[in-house]
Amino acid sequence: MRPELKYRIAYLGACLIWVSGILPRVNADEKPTDWMQVKLQMSQEILAGLTRGDLAAVETHAQKMNVVNFMEKLVSSDKPHYKEYTRQLQAFETANRDLLRQSAAKNTEGATLAxxxxxxxxxQCHKLIRDAKK
Ligand code: HEC
Structure with missing residues (x-):
């Protein structure tokens, strides 16, 4: 087995364990909002990591953010599907990938920019949603 593949499987396993840990705290009738609360918490943890120069913590929480985003996309089918929303979702995913890369490389400036x-x-995405509701 390629080492890279082993790493991926281990990562996926770790993600599953982590997600099963947060699941009981999420409402049975999962609404996007519950996942978003986790996103908010993750973003605060990332900021804390950046200010402490703890890039390992930044990477951990960016990974969690990634998993939450993935789970949220799986469970929520009632999301807006128009083009601009998809664009914002992509911007979010690109920024988070960048954050993962920069924190893994221990680049504080790069991670901060991401x-x-x-x-x-x-x-931007929330502004879009508010505007759409008007
Ligand atoms: C691609 C779109 C998108 C992105 C990006 C996004 N969200 Fe959300 N967010 C939503 C949607 C949809 C809801 C549900 C809004 C509603 O029902 O009015 C929501 C709801 C929330 C809520 C609950 C809102 C409330 O009024 O209680 C919080 C908190 C939240 N998001 C935080 C975040 C944070 C923090 C980020 C970035 C790390 C983020 N979101 C990124 C789409 C997005």
């Missing part, structure tokens, strides 16, 4: 981009995507 975090700012991530934050912009949170705000």
């Amino acid at each position: 975090y700012v981009q991530l934050t912009i995507s949170c705000v």
Whole structure:
């Protein structure tokens, strides 16, 4: 087995364990909002990690953010599916991938920039949703 594959399987396993840990705290009738609360918490943890220079913590929480985003996409079918929403979702995913890469490389400046981009995507997507409700 390629080492890279082993790593991926181990990562997936770790993600599953982590997700099963948060599941009981999420409402039985999962609403996007519950996942978003986790996203909010993760983004705060990431900021804490950046300010402490703890890039390992940043990477851990960016990974969790990734899993939450994935789970949320699985469980929520009533999300807006218009083009602009998809674009914001992609911006979010790109920024989070960047955050993972930069924190793994222990690049504080790069990770901070990725975090700012991530934050912009949170705000932009929510602004879009508010506008759509008007
Ligand atoms: C691609 C779109 C999108 C992105 C990106 C996104 N969200 Fe959300 N968020 C939503 C949707 C949809 C809801 C449900 C809104 C509703 O029902 O009005 C929501 C709801 C929330 C809520 C609950 C809102 C409330 O009024 O209680 C929080 C908190 C939240 N998001 C935080 C975040 C954070 C933090 C980020 C970035 C790390 C983020 N979201 C990124 C789409 C997004």
